[in-house]
Amino acid sequence: MGIVSTLLTPNEELTLKVPIARNRRTPVIGAIIVAIGLFSLFVFGLGTHAGSHSQLTFDPLNTTNAPWHAGTLTFDAHWTNISLGIVMILIGVEVLWRRPRRFVMGRFGIVSLLFLFTLLVWASRGPGPSPINFINVTSLLVGASATVMVLVFGSLSGIMCERAGVVNIAIEGQLIAGAFLGSVIASTTNNFFYAAVGGAAAGAAIGWVLAFFSLRYQTDQIIVGIVLVTMLSGLSSYLNLQVLTPYPNFNIGNTAPNLPIPLLYKIPIIGPVMFNQSGFWYAMIVLIFVVSFALFKTQYGLHVRAVGEHPRAAATVGIHVIRVRYINVVLGGAIAGLGGVAFMATQGQFQVGYTSGLGYIALAAMIFGKWRPSGSLVASIIFGLTVYLSYELVTYQVPVSLYVLQMIPYLITIAVVAGLIGRVRPPAADGQPYVPG
């Protein structure tokens, strides 16, 4: 990026445009934040009866591994939501007033988390329609962590491919393949390590097919990706009927065992969420660091980014463009395949279509995170919480249709892609075929 883009006029133009675009969008984000704040203030705050209470519980549902009680926190739903609504409005006004150049999306993330919190407080208020008048924060976070994990794997896969200039829209397909093969292997061997290896291999194979068509024959990457997703969802459904239904032993659906890290898992809240998870969770954490380090601190990463920004320039300094792209797309596919196994390991039994578009949401998280592992981690947390809550709120009997709730994650994804984040700048050669010579 650095060296290459300074040599180029088109990219200079692009970097010049960025501040202008950002200034234009900042007020919009501010206005949206104010609107969210007003909504929380009036609906969730003033809309609740004074004197209704919500409880926060921090004990995990499974207390056998956690010999501690963090107790509960009771607070006034009415005044909590009013004050949080006012805080959100103030943040929005600050964005509108000062038009900060940095951390605008960070503020938006904070506000969206606050909004989710007020929503929960409102849904679980004491004398209310809901049968559940407490929020179990720990179990909520543990539940959401599974979704977050899949999104992180997916967006890391997207980053690997797109930093090298190949759009990997087949993430959904790689998740399906990983989940399918992972389920079969885990059921037959009862060993999730083998399942992980198998799922990663399946994802890598699909990545190779994507690379083969888009690099060797310069077929449009988005078409190949979408066709691969169609094919794999068809194939998984086909194999499900042809193999898994007659031989249910191939799809027992045991979930991966938790590997608690000694001592650390006893920490309240953080312990169960961070340190009492399956091996896939730790693999994800390691992978975030590995991918960040590899892409931004090593020579290999410099090559990858050069290939993604300006392949021809990279080729002139002796980088083998096609090879770098092959390696990255295959590795990215393997990461997504691993994500599929991880999803299967938390959800159990493989079912047709149970990834329900998470691969695409992961792509949006990658865009939201501006093609950086750290950014997409933050985005995955926000998206994962939203996706999980949209299904979980049903148990709270929110007086909104279940189906309207289920739209929310997708609508948020659309809003994100529609440039709430300001001008996104993908790798310059993203999606462009490279013809050597």
Next chain:
Amino acid sequence: MSNDVVITTDAIEPTEIKPSLWTRYSSANPLMVAALALVLGLVFGAIVIATTTPVVLDAWRGMFDHWNGIPHAVFVTWNNVSAAYRDIFTGSIVDPQTFWHSLTTGKGWTASLTPLSETLTYATPLIIVSIGVGISFQTGLFNIGANGQAVVGGIGGALVGSMIKMPTFIHLPLALVGGIVGGMVCGAVPGVLKAYTGAHEVIVTLMFNYVTYAFLLYMVLSTPFQQPGQSNDISRTIYPTAVLSPLFGSSSGLRVSFGILVAVAVVIFAWWLLDRSSLGFDFRVTGANPLAARASGINAKMVVIVVFLISGGLAGLAGYVQVASTTHYIDGGFLIGDAGIGFTAITIALLGRNRPMGTVWAAILFAALGVGGRNMQALTSIPLDLATVIQSAIVLFVATPVLVKEIFRLKKAPTSLLTLSTTGWGS
């Protein structure tokens, strides 16, 4: 189109030898590539059948058990694969036995024509939606959300068809318009977002598909639209005045409906739009070279929005045609899974090279695969999803003409091969 724009002026004509029939058909021309891609897709499907059917695998497992084990295994494989493809053919085009029976005895025409009628019934909405998708592809816009647009179109049309009572001559057109409007509303969102914020249409339309599924379930489970007295996810039945009735009368027993006339109208409209109108010219220029389009004063934002309106409108129309010619109501599984005509439309438009007539043939082919696949599932218990696998394999090969050319060692094509490309995330 670009094929027709090959320079064949008189100055060049005499120097060139007219290619012989053999050269023309052995070169990598689009038709040849499509036909060979079909062959490759069927081969791929055969491999899938052979490697996953338990009977076949058992035969191969026992290939050293007996002196004729290997020939036996080959025989079993051939039997299974050919049975599957024979069932696809007899279930979708014609079953020679019943056809011969009705030819000789003059009876049972319903039975012998049913496969073809079913294929056309399935092809009708597919043609409409694929033409809409093809128009967006030609403009360089990747409308993946046709399925969602068709769902909303179906809901819109069914709302008009089931809530109001009117005479046929006004009710049916109004319901069709309801379908178009539903699809347009759903298509307008990605169009406007693309035009004004640069949001990539692939992600927006894909996400909108999921939004529309939730919307569908919400609609068929909420009071005004749900079938009264039902708690299932099923909508009201549309009035007979808004139904597309069978083409040969309801006594014929053949389901092929007047929807086919709607499809013909759409084909003519698309042909006129793309080849004869200035708007269509703007579309094609924008698709071929966006920079040139902008330089020549074409309003890019307008083009994007109008294309999405047309594409979404046609998808919505297809959704309603599907409802009005087959089930007459919508349930929670409408256009989901196997019946997702919007996804099949992507592959059909690619196979048909985004041209109206090519799309028609591709749609009939894919409808035949789908209908025949159902027959195959019933007779050989090979799942219907095989059709999806074959279809996507065909498209993968059609989108990669160079690979097909290499596999079959075709000669260089006289005209340029299909190169459809989308833009990256940024633009």
